[in-house]
Amino acid sequence: MPELPEVETVKRAIADHALGGEIKSVWQSGKTMRWPIPHDIEKQLTGLTILNLRRRGKYILMDCGNGQAARLTMIVHLGMSGSVRIYPKVMTPDRQKHDHLILTILGQRGEENTVVLNDPRRFGGVQITAFGEDDQHPLIHKMGVEPLGNAFSAVYMKTQFNGKTAPIKSALLDQRIIAGIGNIYASEALYLAGISPKRMAKAISLSRLEGLKDSVQQVLNQAIAAGGTSLRDHVQPGGEIGYFVQQLNVYGKDDQPCPQCQSPIKMIRQTGRASFYCPRCQR
Numbered sequence: 001m002p003e004l005p006e007v008e009t010v011k012r013a014i015a016d017h018a019l020g021g022e023i024k025s026v027w028q029s030g031k032t033m034r035w036p037i038p039h040d041i042e043k044q045l046t047g048l049t050i051l052n053l054r055r056r057g058k059y060i061l062m063d064c065g066n067g068q069a070a071r072l073t074m075i076v077h078l079g080m081s082g083s084v085r086i087y088p089k090v091m092t093p094d095r096q097k098h099d100h101l102i103l104t105i106l107g108q109r110g111e112e113n114t115v116v117l118n119d120p121r122r123f124g125g126v127q128i129t130a131f132g133e134d135d136q137h138p139l140i141h142k143m144g145v146e147p148l149g150n151a152f153s154a155v156y157m158k159t160q161f162n163g164k165t166a167p168i169k170s171a172l173l174d175q176r177i178i179a180g181i182g183n184i185y186a187s188e189a190l191y192l193a194g195i196s197p198k199r200m201a202k203a204i205s206l207s208r209l210e211g212l213k214d215s216v217q218q219v220l221n222q223a224i225a226a227g228g229t230s231l232r233d234h235v236q237p238g239g240e241i242g243y244f245v246q247q248l249n250v251y252g253k254d255d256q257p258c259p260q261c262q263s264p265i266k267m268i269r270q271t272g273r274a275s276f277y278c279p280r281c282q283r
């Protein structure tokens, strides 16, 4: 499932190929994803210029308008299995099974790029909102702070976790508290911080939360930077965006030696989600 760094990588790739371009044509499958794709999306988007690409949590926000005046924001969620393919001008786009939205974009130098949203399980989706109102959109307005933004701090976590009985791993996944962290980076951040995923969120001291904040930002920034490193040639021959190779310490590594102490990494289930940790290094 794409988490914050993967969504950020996709956002940057789309920006690389589509920013400033004009949407020339729109095709949609007509299938219902998490929500129906707006039936008039073709009418709404065709002819508009892509003015900005932003990210909020795991959502990509594309601001479009006439000239420099933004009019609407397209909100894209990749869900569990969503992916984006980009065909730069030299590639011939091919339609594949589970493609749901295809935008043909005319670049400023007359080149054509094609952006395709594919989603086999259809847990992702596309919505359109008036420009400037995305903060109030039902998908976004209850979302917690951005973990790489200024509002994210140890004090913020302490306040949010206060009175909650959830273990820290579940609290990190709560999108109403912090936006964009998923299962992989929650496990990795807790490992770096030396905090057990089972520890009650409210029982963690402010100084340890200080360390956790740094760890969260470190794992996310590293993943984004790794994505950024390979961004120059992130579009693969089939149009797929190449995610970076994740440098993981614990996630998916049950029974393998901990990189620090060589003890076997343990896997447990917490509210149905797998957590990976080192029982010796994480307390």
Ligand SMILES: [Zn+2]
Pocket: 258, 259, 260, 261, 262, 263, 278, 279, 280, 281, 282
């Ligand atoms: Zn260890």
